[in-house]
Amino acid sequence: TGLMVEPYTGVFGLPGVPDDGFLYFDHDTLNRYAQELDKEGFQLHFHVTGDGGARLALDAIEATIAANGDNDHGNHNLF
Numbered sequence: 001t002g003l004m005v006e007p008y009t010g011v012f013g014l015p016g017v018p019d020d021g022f023l024y025f026d027h028d029t030l031n032r033y034a035q036e037l038d039k040e041g042f043q044l045h046f047h048v049t050g051d052g053g054a055r056l057a058l059d060a061i062e063a064t065i066a067a068n069g070d071n072d073h074g075n076h077n078l079f
């Protein structure tokens with residue numbers, strides 16, 4: 001399920017799955033991984049679903065630029 005800013009209508013009924021979807025990495029972990037990978041020269045490439053997931057990915061790219069400076073790695077998001 002894609003992470004949403006607002007909860008989905010209804011519930012999933014699955015143990016451990018919140019009503020707004022779920023994510024693989026929390027905000028701080030995603031930012032830390034993105035910054036470290038960018039620092040090592042990797043191009044960040046996100047494939048996300050849900051408006052919450054898109055927001056997390058864009059925030060990670062923004063935090064990476066703030067931490068490492070703008071570079072020519074071509075980091076981007078796929079929606």
